[in-house]
Amino acid sequence: MTSGGDAAGMNPAIKYAATYAKKCGLSPYLVEWGLRGLIEGWVREATPDRLAGIIHRGGTVLGSSRSKRFYEYEFRKQAFENLQHHGITKLIVIGGDGSFSALNQFYADFEVPFAGIPATIDNDIPGTDYCLGVDTALNMIRQSVDSIRDTASSFSRAFVIETMGRHCGYLAITSALANGADVCLVPEVAYDLDSIAERLRMQKKQGQKYVLGIVAEGTGMGDTLTRWMGEALGMDARLTVLGHVQRGGSPTVYDRVMAHNFATAAIDGLLAGERNKVVTFKDGHIGSSSISEIAAAKHLVNPSLVKLCEELSN
Amino acid sequence: MTSGGDAAGMNPAIKYAATYAKKCGLSPYLVEWGLRGLIEGWVREATPDRLAGIIHRGGTVLGSSRSKRFYEYEFRKQAFENLQHHGITKLIVIGGDGSFSALNQFYADFEVPFAGIPATIDNDIPGTDYCLGVDTALNMIRQSVDSIRDTASSFSRAFVIETMGRHCGYLAITSALANGADVCLVPEVAYDLDSIAERLRMQKKQGQKYVLGIVAEGTGMGDTLTRWMGEALGMDARLTVLGHVQRGGSPTVYDRVMAHNFATAAIDGLLAGERNKVVTFKDGHIGSSSISEIAAAKHLVNPSLVKLCEELSN
Amino acid sequence: MTSGGDAAGMNPAIKYAATYAKKCGLSPYLVEWGLRGLIEGWVREATPDRLAGIIHRGGTVLGSSRSKRFYEYEFRKQAFENLQHHGITKLIVIGGDGSFSALNQFYADFEVPFAGIPATIDNDIPGTDYCLGVDTALNMIRQSVDSIRDTASSFSRAFVIETMGRHCGYLAITSALANGADVCLVPEVAYDLDSIAERLRMQKKQGQKYVLGIVAEGTGMGDTLTRWMGEALGMDARLTVLGHVQRGGSPTVYDRVMAHNFATAAIDGLLAGERNKVVTFKDGHIGSSSISEIAAAKHLVNPSLVKLCEELSN
Amino acid sequence: MTSGGDAAGMNPAIKYAATYAKKCGLSPYLVEWGLRGLIEGWVREATPDRLAGIIHRGGTVLGSSRSKRFYEYEFRKQAFENLQHHGITKLIVIGGDGSFSALNQFYADFEVPFAGIPATIDNDIPGTDYCLGVDTALNMIRQSVDSIRDTASSFSRAFVIETMGRHCGYLAITSALANGADVCLVPEVAYDLDSIAERLRMQKKQGQKYVLGIVAEGTGMGDTLTRWMGEALGMDARLTVLGHVQRGGSPTVYDRVMAHNFATAAIDGLLAGERNKVVTFKDGHIGSSSISEIAAAKHLVNPSLVKLCEELSN
Numbered sequence A, B, C, D: 001m002t003s004g005g006d007a008a009g010m011n012p013a014i015k016y017a018a019t020y021a022k023k024c025g026l027s028p029y030l031v032e033w034g035l036r037g038l039i040e041g042w043v044r045e046a047t048p049d050r051l052a053g054i055i056h057r058g059g060t061v062l063g064s065s066r067s068k069r070f071y072e073y074e075f076r077k078q079a080f081e082n083l084q085h086h087g088i089t090k091l092i093v094i095g096g097d098g099s100f101s102a103l104n105q106f107y108a109d110f111e112v113p114f115a116g117i118p119a120t121i122d123n124d125i126p127g128t129d130y131c132l133g134v135d136t137a138l139n140m141i142r143q144s145v146d147s148i149r150d151t152a153s154s155f156s157r158a159f160v161i162e163t164m165g166r167h168c169g170y171l172a173i174t175s176a177l178a179n180g181a182d183v184c185l186v187p188e189v190a191y192d193l194d195s196i197a198e199r200l201r202m203q204k205k206q207g208q209k210y211v212l213g214i215v216a217e218g219t220g221m222g223d224t225l226t227r228w229m230g231e232a233l234g235m236d237a238r239l240t241v242l243g244h245v246q247r248g249g250s251p252t253v254y255d256r257v258m259a260h261n262f263a264t265a266a267i268d269g270l271l272a273g274e275r276n277k278v279v280t281f282k283d284g285h286i287g288s289s290s291i292s293e294i295a296a297a298k299h300l301v302n303p304s305l306v307k308l309c310e311e312l313s314n
Helices: A010-023 A034-040 A073-086 A097-110 A134-155 A170-178 A193-205 A222-233 A253-271 A291-296 A303-312 B010-023 B034-040 B073-086 B097-110 B134-155 B170-178 B193-205 B222-233 B253-271 B291-296 B303-312 C010-023 C034-040 C073-086 C097-110 C134-155 C170-178 C193-205 C222-233 C253-271 C291-296 C303-312 D010-023 D034-040 D073-086 D097-110 D134-155 D170-178 D193-205 D222-233 D253-271 D291-296 D303-312
Strands: A029-031 A043-045 A091-095 A114-118 A158-163 A183-185 A211-216 A237-241 A277-282 A285-290 B029-031 B043-045 B091-095 B114-118 B158-163 B183-185 B211-216 B237-241 B277-282 B285-290 C029-031 C043-045 C091-095 C114-118 C158-163 C183-185 C211-216 C237-241 C277-282 C285-290 D029-031 D043-045 D091-095 D114-118 D158-163 D183-185 D211-216 D237-241 D277-282 D285-290
Touching: A010 A091, A010 A253, A029 A034, A034 A073, A034 A097, A043 A073, A073 A097, A091 A097, A091 A253, A097 A114, A097 A291, A114 A253, A134 A158, A134 A170, A134 A211, A134 A253, A134 B134, A134 D253, A158 A170, A158 A222, A170 A183, A170 A211, A170 A303, A170 D253, A183 A222, A183 A303, A193 A211, A193 A222, A211 A222, A222 A237, A237 B237, A253 A277, A253 A285, A253 D134, A253 D170, A277 A291, A285 A291, B010 B091, B010 B253, B029 B034, B034 B073, B034 B097, B043 B073, B073 B097, B091 B097, B091 B253, B097 B114, B097 B291, B114 B253, B134 B158, B134 B170, B134 B211, B134 B253, B134 C253, B158 B170, B158 B222, B170 B183, B170 B211, B170 B303, B170 C253, B183 B222, B183 B303, B193 B211, B193 B222, B211 B222, B222 B237, B253 B277, B253 B285, B253 C134, B253 C170, B277 B291, B285 B291, C010 C091, C010 C253, C029 C034, C034 C073, C034 C097, C043 C073, C073 C097, C091 C097, C091 C253, C097 C114, C097 C291, C114 C253, C134 C158, C134 C170, C134 C211, C134 C253, C134 D134, C158 C170, C158 C222, C170 C183, C170 C211, C170 C303, C183 C222, C183 C303, C193 C211, C193 C222, C211 C222, C222 C237, C237 D237, C253 C277, C253 C285, C277 C291, C285 C291, D010 D091, D010 D253, D029 D034, D034 D073, D034 D097, D043 D073, D073 D097, D091 D097, D091 D253, D097 D114, D097 D291, D114 D253, D134 D158, D134 D170, D134 D211, D134 D253, D158 D170, D158 D222, D170 D183, D170 D211, D170 D303, D183 D222, D183 D303, D193 D211, D193 D222, D211 D222, D222 D237, D253 D277, D253 D285, D277 D291, D285 D291
Parallel strands: A091 A114, A114 A277, A158 A211, A158 A237, A183 A211, B091 B114, B114 B277, B158 B211, B158 B237, B183 B211, C091 C114, C114 C277, C158 C211, C158 C237, C183 C211, D091 D114, D114 D277, D158 D211, D158 D237, D183 D211
Antiparallel strands: A029 A043, A277 A285, B029 B043, B277 B285, C029 C043, C277 C285, D029 D043, D277 D285
């Protein structure tokens, strides 16, 4: 099952999970349209033709949804009966922490254990350094910035690019690093526009032709920074809001390999008797965290990235 | 010289023009930063190292600019003296109709003939079916739409995509056709939101999962259509404004081949004694139009494209 | 039906043909796996779910095949009975001239008229300037050459790239033009290795760092040219055979638009009573040629391309 | 300095190293054309215009070379004098273990310490889990395989793809995993063609339409496997040798971020007094290994990848 916001890497995770489950002697099923599908009973066997030709496709072929009804016991009960009907005794959910909490409640009600696979381009699930979809999103952003750079350098203009990221600046900071941006604003780091302007004026004086700024959606600063740059530098300044272009695209190799590693670890964990854990990637190794650990923890961006960002926010 | 808004295909045009000029026994120069560079005298010989490794790059390595000073005789005179200084007797300008008019006035003053190469992603220069940069822009839009489609299909959502195009819907209509959009709004075609909503409701009833709309910037309808779709269809609806991502990117083969054909035709025309003509592509053939013909004409989008759009605007 | 070698643009052509047929009040069917499917009766209604999400996919979702059995009357009769069974009275075949001949014979036997849509990356069907798949193939080649150029320029090496094209050098010549190659060998143009070597030696002396050669498969000269370059220039020289990478990839906008224009013209023609014509693109306009005209004609590459190639073959 | 085979990520490493060196108060220089440039004295200050617009380019803008002369003391002495001339006291070399050994000898002679940054698409330098260029190469392979898959699925064919990798199957195995290949042959893992054929025949019987095999260059098995597949499965089988397409391409975000981390660690190490160490990435952390550790170690592919490959080699 996929649930919550879509992310590249969900399709390979579906494929690897189903394939590995079969290797382990299990009979995998696919739940369509997330929690809503669980309630409605949109459940099918994972036959080879359902899994063919999906490894290289973005989004999720199972569909996703947000379902408020799942908060109500009555609908969870209905979901449980659907699973019983097919003889399904364990769940794998690919999604974010909202989905994991929902299934944790489901376990409290009906004792159907699940394993969570973290997938969100915001990369903000506590306990794991990596969530599926992030590498693909970063590379989609990279391609857009490379294209915008063509115009910026043709005109000696200032360009501000707004990436996704409501509470977490991971995408923005990493993109600023990878694309050589001059300015980066994210929710986690304080910024000083005057100090930025002074720095950029000096860079311009030293011969720099164009300016690139990257802003995380969550700062709400896209328009303001663009106007500010235009005025402070006396340059034509433009804002581009990348939007949903970042979410799609064929999963990169990194996302496919991580999808494989997460999917097989999720099944291994369930078979070993683990209950309600989320598979994680920490310090270069696959592991797992319990739902309570994740709920108690707070996601923090890597301090070295924060430090890099500070240089670009001042 | 490149002038006006940047477009993919400018760099190959620079390269082919300089290379072909040398083959014809001429000594080509490069003017940097457009009309401003003409005034400032930023003119250099087209040496091989200046032309190496540019054929596959977006934007223009010469830079472009918009110069109001060129309206004044005094600055045009300065530009003329710069050309005389280098012994430059003919100009090739890659850009839009504003740049062509400016050089027409320059000719009236100092009798320096020029040939224009049409380049603008809006594809709205009268007299030619094609302007450099259009094919690359269409393919950049295609890649963005393909990515957005991943999310749209994962969620059964409505997505509206705003393309560039102030007065001309060419990019939007062609993208709607190429990407199988359900709705298309452009400045040239009247639309009826009620009729669109009715049609989409029917398509949804017949099993269509997600909806794609494409809107040209010039309609100013991006927000309105998105809200309308959300309400009329009871679907989550999102707007993506593609912005400057459309302008950049490595020139496609079509843009490179057209850049070659335009550049060689421009030089052949100047050598044959033509004055102040813009090279054109009509009915599959390279030709040329005089500046006065272009100034008198009105750009019209191909009627068959307008007809296609009418089906998507109602 | 798609038949013969696959080409990008086949999927959009299938989609546009089926959609437009419905608009015209017809009931379109899809034949799977080409002529073989016609014989076996692998024929299905063109329902919306069969046509969803195919416009941006390379190859052909219908599958293709080469069938020798179709030469035998007995199997053609079986094919005819399959069509009768579904009430199918007209055919659209997307493919090459072999497939068109086969269906011409089928018409002679059973009077089932067809319209042909030219699709082959070789661009060698007489009577049309364009065949579906060519623009996508050229852009796949462009991306590969751009990548190889990175290495060539890092090492001052000579690289030879072999494109597809058994009898026709269109892909190779256009790629040589679009990628700024120094050498191009194709079946249609005589070449002189000594003269090439002398020219390249001079270019190297003038400071050129690396050398790019493009060779059409049909010349069989990939290995020889590579060795020759290495010896004549005293450079490390490498051959890359692009192979089937050229055939696939998401169809470009040009291929999608041409697919639309060909597909609607094919249906318009059949409805207007045309018999056994192939839709064509000549001088910038959609038209059609009869099978006999095509069979009698000889495909010739555009003389201006041949001339360009001559400069790179000597 | 870049040295040895080129790899994507070299350019960002150059840029980050020079930028960070300046931040640390150093005066960075650039050596062109690798060891050869060291001997010839092709050394220049790292001025901003030399570093502009390189972060997104494949290969190395500094050029690389292989130099046998560096084995001779006389030429190393000349190289040392070149460094003295510019007051250069420390070296950073981006390349492979051959280059590191050469500079180790150089240190033995003249006590010029260096830091190595591992860069090779083969990912076979002992002591580090990652070498620059690998992620970009894997994604170039992915795009080629996605394109080939279009044809394979259109025809129910068998396709064999040969990746680079002389002694190391890392690229091939990871690509097999990421692209869902059915067969994978690498130098490190024994294979059994009969067993493979039996497995594929069964898969075909169960409805699988096409077959993908991936072979590392070092096995020399490309042709043999392709023929074998064709015969054993009675399918049309084709080989594609990806060649130098794998080496180029704009560096992915992962390669850019690793380039940053390696480059700053190399400078931090040199400033902290480390001598002749290679920066490494182990268990998710940046560290370093001495040249002697690297020379003594043997590179081994991750055992879990080997296990995955065993399933595809039998």
